[in-house]
Amino acid sequence: MLIVVCWRMIKIKKGLTLRHVALTDVLGYYETETDELSKKMLMSYPKDMEEAKKDVKEHISENKAKPIISENFTIMHNGNYAGYVKIQFQNFDPNSKDGRIHAAIHPDYRMKGLATLAIRAIIKYGFE
Numbered sequence: 001m002l003i004v005v006c007w008r009m010i011k012i013k014k015g016l017t018l019r020h021v022a023l024t025d026v027l028g029y030y031e032t033e034t035d036e037l038s039k040k041m042l043m044s045y046p047k048d049m050e051e052a053k054k055d056v057k058e059h060i061s062e063n064k065a066k067p068i069i070s071e072n073f074t075i076m077h078n079g080n081y082a083g084y085v086k087i088q089f090q091n092f093d094p095n096s097k098d099g100r101i102h103a104a105i106h107p108d109y110r111m112k113g114l115a116t117l118a119i120r121a122i123i124k125y126g127f128e
Contacts, residue, residue, distance in 0.1 A: 008063075010073070012121045016114065018073035018085065021059045025074050026052050028081030028106055035107045059086070071126075075105070075118045082109040085118045087126045099126060 010018040021029075030052035032038065033045040046052035059072035070088040074081060083105035089098070101122055103115045 008071070008073075010121055010125055012117050015078045016082075016117060017076045018118060018121060018125075019076060020063050021056060021072040021074050021084065023053070023056060023060070025081055025084070026056050028074075029056055029084065032083055032104050032106045037107070038104065059084075073118075073122065075103075075109075075114055077109055077114060082106050082114055083118070085115075085122050087122050089126070101126075 008020050012018065026049065030046055030049055033042065033052065033055075039045060046055055062070050063072055068089065070086060072086045073084060075083040075085060083103065085101065085103040088100045088102070101119055103119055103122075105115050
C-alpha cells in the first residue's frame, strides 16, 4: 500500500526547514516545554508525555481547520527536532496582516539563531 502524506514545508536554508507538526514530534515538544528554563518562562506546560501528545494533536487539528486560524510548524535542523513555531492570525482572517507568533527551541538547539531564522521565515510566509 502506498501512502502519500502532504505537509506544508518551508525550506529556510540548507539543513533547516519548517514542516507541519506531526505526532512524531511529541517527545521533542515535551522536552522543549519541560526543561527548567522553559518551566520558569511558561505559564503552563505538559505534565507528562500523554499531555504533550494531547497538545500536539490539538496543534495538528489547528493545521487542518478551515478557515485557517493558526498554523503550527516543527523546526527541523539536519533532520532532527529543534523546536516549533506557531503563527496565529488575529480576527480569524489570514489576510488581515495581523497576528501573533510563538517560537520555542529545544534545549539542545538554543543560542544558535534558529528561532530568529524560523520567525523570519514564518513572518514572510504569513504576512508577505
